[in-house]
Amino acid sequence: MNGSKNGQLLIKNGTICTMDDSFNIYKKCSLIVDEGIIKEIGPYEEVVKKISPGEAKVIDAGNKIIMPGMICAHTHFYGAFSRGMALKSAPPRNFVEILDRLWWKLDKALCEKDIFHSSLLCIADAIRHGTTTVIDHHASPNFIGGSLDTVERACRVLGIRGSLCYEVTDRNGPKDATAGIEENVRYLRKVKEKKTGIMRGSFGLHASLTLSEDTLAKCSEEAKKLGSGFHVHVAEAESDNIKSKDRYGRSVVERFHDAGILGPKTLASHCVHVSDDDIELLAKSGTHVMHNPQSNMNNAVGVAPVEKMQDAGINVGIGTDGFSHDMWREMKFVYVLHKLSERDPRRMGGDNVLGMQNHANAKIASVFWERPLGVIKKGALADIILLDYRPPTPMNSGNLPWHVQFGMDATNVTHTIIDGKIVMEDRIIKGWNPVKMAEISKKLAIEMWDRL
Ligand SMILES: [Zn+2]
Numbered sequence: 001m002n003g004s005k006n007g008q009l010l011i012k013n014g015t016i017c018t019m020d021d022s023f024n025i026y027k028k029c030s031l032i033v034d035e036g037i038i039k040e041i042g043p044y045e046e047v048v049k050k051i052s053p054g055e056a057k058v059i060d061a062g063n064k065i066i067m068p069g070m071i072c073a074h075t076h077f078y079g080a081f082s083r084g085m086a087l088k089s090a091p092p093r094n095f096v097e098i099l100d101r102l103w104w105k106l107d108k109a110l111c112e113k114d115i116f117h118s119s120l121l122c123i124a125d126a127i128r129h130g131t132t133t134v135i136d137h138h139a140s141p142n143f144i145g146g147s148l149d150t151v152e153r154a155c156r157v158l159g160i161r162g163s164l165c166y167e168v169t170d171r172n173g174p175k176d177a178t179a180g181i182e183e184n185v186r187y188l189r190k191v192k193e194k195k196t197g198i199m200r201g202s203f204g205l206h207a208s209l210t211l212s213e214d215t216l217a218k219c220s221e222e223a224k225k226l227g228s229g230f231h232v233h234v235a236e237a238e239s240d241n242i243k244s245k246d247r248y249g250r251s252v253v254e255r256f257h258d259a260g261i262l263g264p265k266t267l268a269s270h271c272v273h274v275s276d277d278d279i280e281l282l283a284k285s286g287t288h289v290m291h292n293p294q295s296n297m298n299n300a301v302g303v304a305p306v307e308k309m310q311d312a313g314i315n316v317g318i319g320t321d322g323f324s325h326d327m328w329r330e331m332k333f334v335y336v337l338h339k340l341s342e343r344d345p346r347r348m349g350g351d352n353v354l355g356m357q358n359h360a361n362a363k364i365a366s367v368f369w370e371r372p373l374g375v376i377k378k379g380a381l382a383d384i385i386l387l388d389y390r391p392p393t394p395m396n397s398g399n400l401p402w403h404v405q406f407g408m409d410a411t412n413v414t415h416t417i418i419d420g421k422i423v424m425e426d427r428i429i430k431g432w433n434p435v436k437m438a439e440i441s442k443k444l445a446i447e448m449w450d451r452l
Contacts, residue, residue: 007055007056007057007420008032008033008034008051008055008056008057009032009033009034009056009057009058009059009382009417009420009422010030010031010032010033010047010048010051010056010057010058010059011030011031011033011058011059011061011066011384011386012030012044012047012048012058012059012060012061013028013030013044013060013061013062013063014029014030014061014062014063014064014065014066014386015027015028015029015063015064015065015066016029016031016041016065016066016067016376017065017066017067017376017400018067018068018375018376018377019067019068019354019358019359019374019375019376020375020376020377021359022397023351023354023397023398023400023401024397025395025396025397025400026041028043028044028063029041029042029043029066030042030043030044030047030048031047031066031376031384032047032050032051032056033382033384033417033420034420035420036381036382036419036420036421037371037379037380037381037382037420038376038377038378038379038380038381038382038384039378040378041376041377041378057422059386059415059422061386063390064386064387064388064389064414065386065387065388065389065408065412066376066384066385066386067376067384067385067387068132068358068373068374068375068376068380068383068384068385069130069131069132069133069374069383069384069385069416069417069418070129070130070131070132070133070327070328070357070361070385071131071132071133071134071135071317071327071357071358071361071362071364071365071373071374072126072131072133072134072135072318072319072320072325072327072361073135073267073288073290073317073318073319073360073361073364073365074135074137074231074267074269074290074292074319074320074321075122075126075134075135075136075137075319075320075321075322075325076136076137076138076139076321076322077115077118077119077122077123077134077136077138077151077154077322078106078107078110078114078115078118078119078138078139078140078322079103079106079118079122079322080117080118080119080121080122080441081106081114081118081441081444081445081448081449082102082106083445085106085445085449085452086449087101087102088452089101094237094239094300095236095237095239095299095300095301096209096237096239098299103139104171105452106448106452107139107140107141108141108142108172109142109448109449109451109452110140110142110143110448111142111143111448112143112146112147112150113444114140114444114448115138115140115143115147115150115151116150116151116153116154117154117437117440117441117444118441119136119150119151119154119155120154120157120158120437121437121441122322122325123154123155123158123160123325124158124429124432124434124437125324125325125326126160126325127158127159127160127416127418127423127424127429128410128413128416128424128427128429129325129326129327129328129410129413130327130328130385130387130410130413130416131160131325131326131327131416132160132161132383132384132385132416132417132418133160133161133162133163133365133373133374133383134155134160134161134162134163135162135163135202135231135267135319135364135365135368136151136162136163136164136165137165137167137204137231137233137269138151138164138165138166138167138204139166139167139169139206141172141176144166144176144179144180144182144183145179145182145183145186146183147166147183148164148165148166148183148186148187148201149187149190151164152164152196152199155198155199156198156199157431158423158429158430158431158432159198159418159419159421159423159430160198160418160423161198161199161369161373161381161383161418161419162198162199162200163199163200163201163202163231163365163367163368164187164199164200164201164202165184165187165201165202165203165204165231166180166183166184166187166204167180167204167205167206168180168181168184168203168204168205168206168211168215168219169205169206169207169210169211170210170211170212170215171206171210177212177215180204181215181218181219181222184201184202184203184204184219184222184223184228185222185226187201188201188202188203188226188228189226192226197419198418198419200368200369201228201368202228202229202230202231202265202267202367202368203219203222203223203226203228203229203230203231204230204231204232205219205230205231205232205233205261206232206233207232207233207234207236207240207252208234208235208240208243208244208252208255208256209239209240209243209244213248213259216255216256216259216261217259219261220259220260220261224260228265229263229264229265229266229267229367230261230265230266230267231266231267231269232256232261232266232267232268232269233268233269233270234252234253234256234268234269234270234271234274234289235251235252235253235270235271235272235273235274235278236269236270236272236273236296236299236301237272237273237299237301237302238273238301238302240252240273241273251274251275251277251278252273252278253268253271253274253275253277253278253281253282254277254278254281256268257281257285262281262282262285262287263285263286263287264285264286264287264288264367265367266285266287266288267287267288267289267290267364267367268282268287268288268289268290269289269290269292269319269321270289270290270291270292270296270301270304270321271289271304271305271309272296272301272302272303272304273301273302274304274305274309279305279308279309279312279314280312282309282312282314283309283312283313283314287314288314288315288316288317288360288363288364288367289304289309289314289315289316289317290316290317290318290319290364291304291306291316291317291318291319291334291356292318292319292320292321292323292330293330293333293334293337294320294321294323294324294329294330294333295320295321295322295323297333297337298323303337303338303341306334306338306348306356307338307347307348307352310352315360315363315364316356316360317356317357317360317361317363317364318330318331318334318353318356318357318360318361326410327357328404328408328409328410329409329410331353331354331356331357331404331405332405332409334348334353334356335348335350335353335405349401350401350402350404350405351401353401353404353405354400354401354404358374358375359374361374362374362375369381381419382417382418382419382420383417383418383419384415384416384417385413385415385416385417386413386414386415387408387412387413387414388412388414389403389407389408389412391403391407392407413427414426414427416429
Protein backbone atom coordinates (compact mmCIF):
# COMPACT_ATOMS: atom_id res chain seq x y z
CA MET A 1 0.00 0.00 0.00
CA ASN A 2 1.24 3.48 -0.71
CA GLY A 3 -0.55 5.38 2.03
CA SER A 4 -3.14 6.65 -0.45
CA LYS A 5 -6.39 7.99 0.88
CA ASN A 6 -8.17 4.66 0.64
CA GLY A 7 -5.36 2.75 2.27
CA GLN A 8 -4.74 2.50 5.97
CA LEU A 9 -1.77 4.14 7.55
CA LEU A 10 -0.23 3.14 10.86
CA ILE A 11 2.12 5.64 12.48
CA LYS A 12 3.79 3.91 15.39
CA ASN A 13 6.09 4.71 18.24
CA GLY A 14 5.95 8.50 18.48
CA THR A 15 5.20 11.30 20.93
CA ILE A 16 1.80 12.66 20.00
CA CYS A 17 1.36 16.38 20.63
CA THR A 18 -2.41 16.44 20.21
CA MET A 19 -2.72 20.26 20.18
CA ASP A 20 -6.09 19.80 21.87
CA ASP A 21 -7.37 22.52 24.22
CA SER A 22 -4.96 21.41 26.97
CA PHE A 23 -2.00 20.65 24.66
CA ASN A 24 -2.07 17.03 25.88
CA ILE A 25 0.93 14.90 24.97
CA TYR A 26 0.91 11.10 24.69
CA LYS A 27 4.29 9.41 24.80
CA LYS A 28 5.08 6.08 23.11
CA CYS A 29 1.86 6.25 21.18
CA SER A 30 0.59 5.10 17.79
CA LEU A 31 -2.32 5.99 15.55
CA ILE A 32 -4.25 4.58 12.61
CA VAL A 33 -5.52 6.61 9.66
CA ASP A 34 -8.20 5.24 7.39
CA GLU A 35 -10.05 6.97 4.53
CA GLY A 36 -8.39 10.25 5.45
CA ILE A 37 -9.64 10.16 9.04
CA ILE A 38 -7.82 9.42 12.33
CA LYS A 39 -9.46 6.19 13.43
CA GLU A 40 -7.50 4.98 16.48
CA ILE A 41 -4.97 6.38 18.93
CA GLY A 42 -3.23 4.36 21.62
CA PRO A 43 -0.35 2.06 22.51
CA TYR A 44 0.99 0.10 19.54
CA GLU A 45 -0.13 -3.26 20.96
CA GLU A 46 -3.71 -1.97 21.10
CA VAL A 47 -4.01 -0.14 17.76
CA VAL A 48 -2.23 -2.83 15.75
CA LYS A 49 -5.14 -5.17 16.49
CA LYS A 50 -7.45 -2.81 14.57
CA ILE A 51 -5.73 -3.33 11.22
CA SER A 52 -5.35 -6.38 9.04
CA PRO A 53 -1.71 -7.47 8.68
CA GLY A 54 -0.22 -6.27 5.40
CA GLU A 55 -3.12 -3.89 4.79
CA ALA A 56 -1.60 -0.73 6.15
CA LYS A 57 1.41 1.32 5.21
CA VAL A 58 3.50 1.62 8.37
CA ILE A 59 5.62 4.59 9.41
CA ASP A 60 7.89 3.98 12.37
CA ALA A 61 8.09 7.42 13.98
CA GLY A 62 11.09 6.31 16.05
CA ASN A 63 10.13 8.62 18.93
CA LYS A 64 9.64 11.62 16.68
CA ILE A 65 6.90 14.14 17.45
CA ILE A 66 3.54 13.44 15.78
CA MET A 67 1.35 16.50 15.60
CA PRO A 68 -1.38 18.10 13.48
CA GLY A 69 -0.24 19.94 10.35
CA MET A 70 -0.16 23.72 10.38
CA ILE A 71 -3.04 25.77 9.05
CA CYS A 72 -2.23 29.01 7.25
CA ALA A 73 -5.33 31.18 7.56
CA HIS A 74 -4.38 33.84 5.02
CA THR A 75 -1.97 33.68 2.10
CA HIS A 76 -1.44 34.61 -1.55
CA PHE A 77 -0.03 31.98 -3.91
CA TYR A 78 0.21 34.43 -6.81
CA GLY A 79 3.26 36.28 -5.48
CA ALA A 80 6.08 33.72 -5.82
CA PHE A 81 7.71 35.46 -8.81
CA SER A 82 8.18 38.66 -6.81
CA ARG A 83 11.31 37.14 -5.25
CA GLY A 84 14.27 39.26 -6.34
CA MET A 85 12.13 41.36 -8.65
CA ALA A 86 13.34 44.94 -9.21
CA LEU A 87 10.74 47.70 -9.25
CA LYS A 88 10.80 50.04 -12.21
CA SER A 89 9.94 52.97 -9.97
CA ALA A 90 11.22 54.68 -6.83
CA PRO A 91 10.91 52.61 -3.64
CA PRO A 92 7.35 52.81 -2.25
CA ARG A 93 6.97 55.15 0.73
CA ASN A 94 3.76 53.72 2.11
CA PHE A 95 1.26 50.87 1.82
CA VAL A 96 -0.75 52.31 -1.07
CA GLU A 97 2.46 52.85 -3.04
CA ILE A 98 3.48 49.24 -2.28
CA LEU A 99 0.20 48.07 -3.78
CA ASP A 100 0.45 50.43 -6.71
CA ARG A 101 4.10 49.93 -7.61
CA LEU A 102 4.50 46.23 -6.75
CA TRP A 103 1.44 44.03 -6.27
CA TRP A 104 -0.94 45.72 -8.70
CA LYS A 105 1.73 45.60 -11.38
CA LEU A 106 2.65 42.00 -10.65
CA ASP A 107 -0.89 40.60 -10.55
CA LYS A 108 -1.76 42.22 -13.92
CA ALA A 109 1.25 40.52 -15.52
CA LEU A 110 0.21 37.01 -14.49
CA CYS A 111 -0.88 34.53 -17.13
CA GLU A 112 -2.42 31.12 -16.49
CA LYS A 113 0.94 29.35 -16.58
CA ASP A 114 2.40 31.82 -14.07
CA ILE A 115 -0.51 31.31 -11.69
CA PHE A 116 -0.10 27.53 -11.80
CA HIS A 117 3.66 27.57 -11.25
CA SER A 118 3.60 30.35 -8.67
CA SER A 119 1.00 28.32 -6.75
CA LEU A 120 3.10 25.14 -7.03
CA LEU A 121 6.16 26.91 -5.60
CA CYS A 122 4.21 28.29 -2.63
CA ILE A 123 2.44 24.98 -1.96
CA ALA A 124 5.68 22.97 -2.04
CA ASP A 125 7.15 25.48 0.41
CA ALA A 126 4.13 25.14 2.68
CA ILE A 127 4.29 21.33 2.64
CA ARG A 128 8.04 21.40 3.34
CA HIS A 129 7.35 23.55 6.40
CA GLY A 130 4.60 21.26 7.68
CA THR A 131 1.56 23.26 6.55
CA THR A 132 -1.34 21.06 5.52
CA THR A 133 -4.19 23.57 5.07
CA VAL A 134 -4.01 26.89 3.26
CA ILE A 135 -6.59 29.62 2.86
CA ASP A 136 -5.61 31.49 -0.28
CA HIS A 137 -6.69 34.89 -1.61
CA HIS A 138 -6.09 35.13 -5.37
CA ALA A 139 -5.75 38.02 -7.86
CA SER A 140 -4.89 37.93 -11.58
CA PRO A 141 -6.81 40.71 -13.41
CA ASN A 142 -5.81 39.50 -16.86
CA PHE A 143 -6.85 35.92 -16.21
CA ILE A 144 -9.89 35.97 -13.93
CA GLY A 145 -12.39 33.40 -15.22
CA GLY A 146 -11.10 29.93 -14.35
CA SER A 147 -8.16 31.25 -12.30
CA LEU A 148 -9.35 29.44 -9.17
CA ASP A 149 -9.40 26.16 -11.11
CA THR A 150 -5.75 26.82 -11.97
CA VAL A 151 -4.85 27.35 -8.31
CA GLU A 152 -6.88 24.26 -7.42
CA ARG A 153 -4.96 22.21 -10.01
CA ALA A 154 -1.70 23.14 -8.25
CA CYS A 155 -3.20 22.22 -4.85
CA ARG A 156 -4.23 18.83 -6.20
CA VAL A 157 -0.88 18.08 -7.86
CA LEU A 158 0.89 18.30 -4.50
CA GLY A 159 -2.11 17.32 -2.39
CA ILE A 160 -2.58 20.28 -0.05
CA ARG A 161 -5.93 21.10 1.53
CA GLY A 162 -7.12 24.50 0.38
CA SER A 163 -9.87 27.08 0.50
CA LEU A 164 -9.73 29.53 -2.42
CA CYS A 165 -11.30 32.83 -3.40
CA TYR A 166 -10.86 35.54 -6.02
CA GLU A 167 -10.41 39.13 -4.82
CA VAL A 168 -13.20 41.33 -6.17
CA THR A 169 -12.06 44.93 -6.71
CA ASP A 170 -13.13 48.04 -8.62
CA ARG A 171 -9.56 49.17 -9.22
CA ASN A 172 -9.58 47.78 -12.79
CA GLY A 173 -13.03 48.99 -13.80
CA PRO A 174 -16.56 47.53 -13.66
CA LYS A 175 -15.92 44.73 -16.18
CA ASP A 176 -13.19 43.22 -14.02
CA ALA A 177 -15.25 43.67 -10.87
CA THR A 178 -18.08 41.71 -12.46
CA ALA A 179 -15.66 39.02 -13.68
CA GLY A 180 -14.32 38.71 -10.13
CA ILE A 181 -17.82 38.26 -8.72
CA GLU A 182 -18.58 35.65 -11.37
CA GLU A 183 -15.39 33.72 -10.63
CA ASN A 184 -16.26 33.50 -6.92
CA VAL A 185 -19.83 32.45 -7.69
CA ARG A 186 -18.70 29.86 -10.23
CA TYR A 187 -16.07 28.37 -7.94
CA LEU A 188 -18.31 28.35 -4.86
CA ARG A 189 -20.99 26.51 -6.83
CA LYS A 190 -18.41 24.06 -8.11
CA VAL A 191 -17.00 23.12 -4.70
CA LYS A 192 -20.48 22.91 -3.24
CA GLU A 193 -21.97 20.77 -5.96
CA LYS A 194 -19.00 18.55 -6.68
CA LYS A 195 -18.07 18.01 -3.02
CA THR A 196 -14.45 18.23 -4.04
CA GLY A 197 -12.80 16.63 -1.01
CA ILE A 198 -9.85 18.72 0.04
CA MET A 199 -10.97 21.91 -1.77
CA ARG A 200 -13.34 24.58 -0.48
CA GLY A 201 -14.11 28.20 -1.35
CA SER A 202 -14.95 31.59 0.07
CA PHE A 203 -16.13 34.88 -1.48
CA GLY A 204 -13.05 37.05 -1.98
CA LEU A 205 -12.98 40.82 -1.65
CA HIS A 206 -9.84 42.92 -1.94
CA ALA A 207 -10.32 45.70 0.61
CA SER A 208 -12.59 48.63 1.36
CA LEU A 209 -10.26 51.07 -0.41
CA THR A 210 -10.88 49.49 -3.82
CA LEU A 211 -14.55 48.53 -3.45
CA SER A 212 -17.53 50.72 -4.36
CA GLU A 213 -20.84 50.61 -2.50
CA ASP A 214 -22.50 49.13 -5.56
CA THR A 215 -19.97 46.29 -5.87
CA LEU A 216 -20.13 45.54 -2.15
CA ALA A 217 -23.92 45.28 -2.37
CA LYS A 218 -23.69 42.91 -5.34
CA CYS A 219 -21.13 40.71 -3.54
CA SER A 220 -23.25 40.64 -0.41
CA GLU A 221 -26.29 39.55 -2.41
CA GLU A 222 -24.44 36.81 -4.31
CA ALA A 223 -22.68 35.43 -1.24
CA LYS A 224 -25.95 35.31 0.67
CA LYS A 225 -27.53 33.21 -2.08
CA LEU A 226 -24.64 30.77 -1.84
CA GLY A 227 -24.51 30.72 1.97
CA SER A 228 -20.90 31.89 1.87
CA GLY A 229 -18.92 34.28 4.03
CA PHE A 230 -16.10 36.51 2.80
CA HIS A 231 -12.32 36.56 2.84
CA VAL A 232 -11.19 40.19 2.86
CA HIS A 233 -8.39 42.55 3.91
CA VAL A 234 -9.62 44.87 6.68
CA ALA A 235 -7.97 48.11 7.86
CA GLU A 236 -4.51 46.84 6.99
CA ALA A 237 -3.12 50.37 6.74
CA GLU A 238 -4.43 53.60 8.22
CA SER A 239 -5.14 54.87 4.69
CA ASP A 240 -7.91 52.24 4.28
CA ASN A 241 -9.81 53.79 7.20
CA ILE A 242 -9.06 57.38 6.16
CA LYS A 243 -10.50 56.73 2.70
CA SER A 244 -13.55 55.00 4.12
CA LYS A 245 -14.26 57.81 6.57
CA ASP A 246 -13.72 60.53 3.93
CA ARG A 247 -15.83 58.86 1.29
CA TYR A 248 -18.47 56.98 3.29
CA GLY A 249 -18.40 58.64 6.72
CA ARG A 250 -17.63 55.35 8.47
CA SER A 251 -14.69 53.15 9.37
CA VAL A 252 -13.91 50.12 7.21
CA VAL A 253 -15.39 47.76 9.79
CA GLU A 254 -18.57 49.86 10.11
CA ARG A 255 -18.87 49.97 6.33
CA PHE A 256 -18.48 46.20 6.00
CA HIS A 257 -20.93 45.68 8.84
CA ASP A 258 -23.55 47.84 7.10
CA ALA A 259 -22.99 46.00 3.81
CA GLY A 260 -23.58 42.59 5.43
CA ILE A 261 -19.99 41.46 4.94
CA LEU A 262 -19.19 40.56 8.56
CA GLY A 263 -20.32 37.32 10.19
CA PRO A 264 -19.23 33.94 11.54
CA LYS A 265 -18.23 32.70 8.06
CA THR A 266 -16.18 35.82 7.27
CA LEU A 267 -12.40 36.01 7.53
CA ALA A 268 -11.00 39.51 8.08
CA SER A 269 -7.29 39.70 7.48
CA HIS A 270 -5.06 42.17 9.39
CA CYS A 271 -7.43 44.49 11.33
CA VAL A 272 -4.43 46.62 12.30
CA HIS A 273 -6.33 49.90 12.55
CA VAL A 274 -9.51 49.05 14.44
CA SER A 275 -11.18 51.20 17.11
CA ASP A 276 -12.98 49.91 20.21
CA ASP A 277 -16.27 50.27 18.32
CA ASP A 278 -14.85 48.30 15.38
CA ILE A 279 -13.69 45.56 17.73
CA GLU A 280 -17.16 45.36 19.24
CA LEU A 281 -18.71 44.97 15.78
CA LEU A 282 -16.22 42.26 14.80
CA ALA A 283 -16.87 40.41 18.08
CA LYS A 284 -20.66 40.71 17.95
CA SER A 285 -20.77 39.51 14.36
CA GLY A 286 -18.53 36.50 15.10
CA THR A 287 -16.09 37.56 12.36
CA HIS A 288 -12.70 35.78 12.42
CA VAL A 289 -9.51 37.84 12.25
CA MET A 290 -6.15 36.75 10.83
CA HIS A 291 -2.94 38.27 12.15
CA ASN A 292 0.04 38.48 9.73
CA PRO A 293 2.91 40.08 11.68
CA GLN A 294 5.74 39.61 9.17
CA SER A 295 3.76 41.24 6.38
CA ASN A 296 2.61 44.07 8.66
CA MET A 297 6.19 44.75 9.75
CA ASN A 298 7.48 44.61 6.17
CA ASN A 299 4.80 47.00 4.94
CA ALA A 300 5.30 49.22 7.99
CA VAL A 301 1.55 49.46 8.58
CA GLY A 302 1.50 49.01 12.35
CA VAL A 303 0.73 46.35 14.95
CA ALA A 304 -2.72 44.77 15.18
CA PRO A 305 -4.29 44.97 18.68
CA VAL A 306 -4.45 41.19 18.87
CA GLU A 307 -4.82 40.75 22.64
CA LYS A 308 -7.48 43.48 22.79
CA MET A 309 -9.45 41.72 20.05
CA GLN A 310 -9.08 38.40 21.88
CA ASP A 311 -10.27 39.98 25.14
CA ALA A 312 -13.37 41.15 23.28
CA GLY A 313 -14.05 37.53 22.28
CA ILE A 314 -12.81 37.64 18.68
CA ASN A 315 -11.25 34.47 17.27
CA VAL A 316 -7.81 35.65 16.06
CA GLY A 317 -5.79 33.22 13.97
CA ILE A 318 -2.51 33.54 12.08
CA GLY A 319 -1.70 33.82 8.39
CA THR A 320 1.44 34.63 6.41
CA ASP A 321 -0.10 36.98 3.81
CA GLY A 322 2.24 35.23 1.36
CA PHE A 323 5.29 36.77 3.01
CA SER A 324 6.60 33.26 3.61
CA HIS A 325 5.02 29.82 3.77
CA ASP A 326 6.47 28.93 7.14
CA MET A 327 3.98 29.07 9.98
CA TRP A 328 6.71 28.30 12.54
CA ARG A 329 8.48 31.52 11.61
CA GLU A 330 5.20 33.46 11.61
CA MET A 331 4.41 32.18 15.12
CA LYS A 332 7.80 33.32 16.38
CA PHE A 333 7.12 36.83 15.06
CA VAL A 334 3.73 36.87 16.80
CA TYR A 335 5.53 35.92 20.01
CA VAL A 336 8.12 38.71 19.96
CA LEU A 337 6.34 41.54 18.11
CA HIS A 338 3.77 42.32 20.79
CA LYS A 339 6.34 42.26 23.60
CA LEU A 340 8.39 44.83 21.75
CA SER A 341 5.51 47.05 20.69
CA GLU A 342 4.08 47.08 24.24
CA ARG A 343 7.54 47.21 25.86
CA ASP A 344 6.28 44.45 28.16
CA PRO A 345 7.78 40.91 28.18
CA ARG A 346 4.59 39.54 29.74
CA ARG A 347 2.58 40.18 26.60
CA MET A 348 1.59 37.51 24.07
CA GLY A 349 2.51 34.34 25.96
CA GLY A 350 3.69 31.25 24.12
CA ASP A 351 0.45 29.45 25.03
CA ASN A 352 -1.56 32.21 23.39
CA VAL A 353 0.53 32.03 20.20
CA LEU A 354 0.24 28.23 19.97
CA GLY A 355 -3.49 28.53 20.66
CA MET A 356 -3.82 31.04 17.81
CA GLN A 357 -1.97 28.73 15.43
CA ASN A 358 -3.84 25.59 16.46
CA HIS A 359 -7.15 26.38 18.12
CA ALA A 360 -8.04 29.70 16.44
CA ASN A 361 -6.88 28.60 12.98
CA ALA A 362 -8.78 25.32 13.44
CA LYS A 363 -11.91 27.34 14.19
CA ILE A 364 -11.30 29.33 11.00
CA ALA A 365 -10.83 26.08 9.05
CA SER A 366 -14.13 24.82 10.47
CA VAL A 367 -15.87 27.51 8.39
CA PHE A 368 -14.97 25.30 5.41
CA TRP A 369 -14.47 21.71 6.61
CA GLU A 370 -17.04 19.80 8.61
CA ARG A 371 -14.66 17.45 10.45
CA PRO A 372 -12.14 18.74 13.02
CA LEU A 373 -8.75 19.91 11.75
CA GLY A 374 -5.63 21.01 13.60
CA VAL A 375 -5.92 18.39 16.32
CA ILE A 376 -4.91 14.75 16.75
CA LYS A 377 -8.02 12.97 17.96
CA LYS A 378 -10.30 10.19 16.83
CA GLY A 379 -12.54 11.37 13.99
CA ALA A 380 -10.36 14.34 13.01
CA LEU A 381 -9.12 14.80 9.46
CA ALA A 382 -5.76 13.08 9.04
CA ASP A 383 -3.54 16.10 8.43
CA ILE A 384 -0.43 15.11 10.35
CA ILE A 385 3.25 16.02 10.47
CA LEU A 386 6.25 14.25 11.96
CA LEU A 387 9.08 16.20 13.54
CA ASP A 388 12.55 15.01 14.31
CA TYR A 389 12.72 17.05 17.50
CA ARG A 390 14.46 15.55 20.53
CA PRO A 391 13.63 17.82 23.48
CA PRO A 392 16.87 18.66 25.31
CA THR A 393 14.86 19.61 28.41
CA PRO A 394 11.68 18.06 29.85
CA MET A 395 8.65 18.65 27.62
CA ASN A 396 5.06 18.43 28.85
CA SER A 397 1.67 19.91 28.03
CA GLY A 398 2.43 22.93 30.25
CA ASN A 399 5.66 23.97 28.57
CA LEU A 400 5.04 22.70 25.02
CA PRO A 401 4.27 26.23 23.73
CA TRP A 402 7.78 27.34 24.72
CA HIS A 403 9.39 24.27 23.11
CA VAL A 404 7.61 25.44 19.97
CA GLN A 405 8.90 29.00 20.36
CA PHE A 406 12.49 28.19 21.26
CA GLY A 407 13.10 24.70 19.90
CA MET A 408 10.93 23.35 17.13
CA ASP A 409 10.94 24.82 13.67
CA ALA A 410 10.35 23.84 10.07
CA THR A 411 13.75 22.15 9.74
CA ASN A 412 12.45 19.43 12.10
CA VAL A 413 9.59 18.45 9.79
CA THR A 414 10.29 15.12 8.06
CA HIS A 415 6.83 13.94 6.99
CA THR A 416 3.69 15.75 5.90
CA ILE A 417 0.46 13.80 5.61
CA ILE A 418 -2.69 15.41 4.21
CA ASP A 419 -6.11 13.78 4.05
CA GLY A 420 -4.42 10.52 4.96
CA LYS A 421 -1.93 10.70 2.06
CA ILE A 422 1.80 11.00 2.59
CA VAL A 423 2.74 14.06 0.54
CA MET A 424 6.25 14.42 1.99
CA GLU A 425 8.26 11.45 3.23
CA ASP A 426 11.70 11.85 4.77
CA ARG A 427 11.76 15.43 3.47
CA ILE A 428 11.05 14.36 -0.14
CA ILE A 429 7.88 15.93 -1.55
CA LYS A 430 6.05 13.48 -3.77
CA GLY A 431 5.71 14.50 -7.41
CA TRP A 432 8.05 17.44 -6.93
CA ASN A 433 11.32 17.92 -8.79
CA PRO A 434 12.90 21.05 -7.29
CA VAL A 435 15.63 21.33 -9.95
CA LYS A 436 13.23 21.07 -12.88
CA MET A 437 10.75 23.38 -11.16
CA ALA A 438 13.40 26.06 -10.55
CA GLU A 439 14.33 25.98 -14.25
CA ILE A 440 10.72 26.39 -15.37
CA SER A 441 9.85 29.08 -12.86
CA LYS A 442 13.01 31.10 -13.55
CA LYS A 443 12.08 31.25 -17.22
CA LEU A 444 8.49 32.24 -16.44
CA ALA A 445 9.64 34.87 -13.91
CA ILE A 446 11.97 36.52 -16.45
CA GLU A 447 9.12 36.68 -18.98
CA MET A 448 6.73 38.04 -16.37
CA TRP A 449 9.19 40.69 -15.15
CA ASP A 450 9.49 41.89 -18.76
CA ARG A 451 5.72 42.40 -18.91
CA LEU A 452 5.63 44.64 -15.79
ZN1 LIG B 1 -3.31 39.48 2.06
